Amino acid sequence: MRFQLTPLLDLLLIVVFAQFLEGKQADQARDERAEAQIEAKLEELDADRVELTELRETLNERNARLEEERNRAVELARSAVRTAQDMEAATNRSADLLTELLDVPEAIASQLTPEPRSDAEQDLESARQRIAQLRDQKGFEVLRFLAGYEELLKRAEIWTLHVRGGGFVALSTGSNVELIRLEADGQRERAEEFVRKLFAATKILPQPKGLVVILVSFDRTARAGVYQPVLDGLGEAVRRLEVDQGGRTQYEFAVLGAAPEPAATQGTPDSAAGPGDAAEPPAEGGTLKEPPAAPSVPSQEPNP
Structure with a gap:
């Protein structure tokens, strides 16, 4: 039996060439997929690089702002130190x-x-x-x-009470100045009159603070018949004011003696007194004698 080798060889060549083409196509497809993956990776890398670049720029800007704020804080601290030194x-x-x-x-x-x-x-x-x-x-x-x-x-108020040489008693509460004129004849009556008029003068004032200190003085030319009733009536006047306030305000007083008129009452002349206080003081003699000794002052222990 004779075999024909030429057709078989041709078939073999065709099969080998077909496998070669199939392998080449597979390799080409694999290369294309690899290239696509590489391109995708490169795009991701490019995106990450852009993001990193933006992040780096943001960090640089933030660092610049932080550096600027730090410098400003340092300058403020130095300025505060200089101000504190200047104040000291x-x-x-x-x-x-x-x-x-x-x-x-x-x-x-x-x-x-x-x-x-x-x-x-x-x-x-x-x-x-x-x-x-x-x-x-x-x-x-x-x-x-x-x-x-x-x-x-x-938390406290300081009032000034000054007996003028002309006979008027000036009370300054800081915002108001009231003038009082004693017109009674007897020493005791004048002390009671002082208590009444001082109480009436304070009724028109706003609510005082929790503590009121009254500094009392009298002019060197004032007669004892004018300032002594004031000194005698201070204790009763303070007691009456505290009772009227119902314990909301505590009153204390200190007698400074003969002294120049305080600035708080100098701006109010005697002519500013009301009609009820315009009468002349009683003449010397009788119950208004000038005692040679120092005036007696009612003692008042300060409350704790």
């Missing part, structure tokens, strides 16, 4: 100035003696001792004392 220097200068102002020469202090009719010898000596204490303290302690006084005024 100014405070020290003010404190030293206060200490110098309180350094009263002995020659001048020895001239600060009360009038013969004044009972303020003890108060004057206490004031001298207090000035000496403040003078010996450091300047900032003086400022601390003044700051405490200002803080006290937020």
Whole structure:
């Protein structure tokens, strides 16, 4: 039997060529898929690179802002330190100035003696001792004392009651000035009149704070018949004011003795008094004699 090899060889070549083409197509498809995956990865990398670039720019801007804020904070801190140093220097200068102002020469202090009719010898000596204490303290302690006084005024009021040489009694509450004229004949009657008129004068005032301190003084030319009833009636006047306030306000008073009229009442002349206070005071003599001794002052223990 004779075999024909040529057709078989041709068939074999055709099969091999077909497998070659199939393999080549498979390789080409695989390469295309790989290229597509690479392109996708490259696109992802490009997107990540863009995102990283934007993030880097954002971080750079944030770092720049933080650096600017830090520099500004450092500058503010330095400015605050300089301001604090300037304030401390100014405070020290003010404190030293206060200490110098309180350094009263002995020659001048020895001239600060009360009038013969004044009972303020003890108060004057206490004031001298207090000035000496403040003078010996450091300047900032003086400022601390003044700051405490200002803080006290937020919760308390200081009224001034001054008996003028012409016979009028001027009461200053800080915002108002009231004039009182005593017209009764007897010493006791005048004290009672003072209590009534002082009470009436305070009724038109706004609600006072929790503590009222009344500083009482009288002119050196004032007659005892005018200022002595005021001193005699102070205790009863304070008691009546406290009762009227129902315990909401505590009243204290301190008698300074003969002294110049305080600035709080100087701006109100005697002519500003009402018609009921315009009468002339009683003449000298009778129950309004001028006593040679110092006036008696009702004692009042300060409440704790």
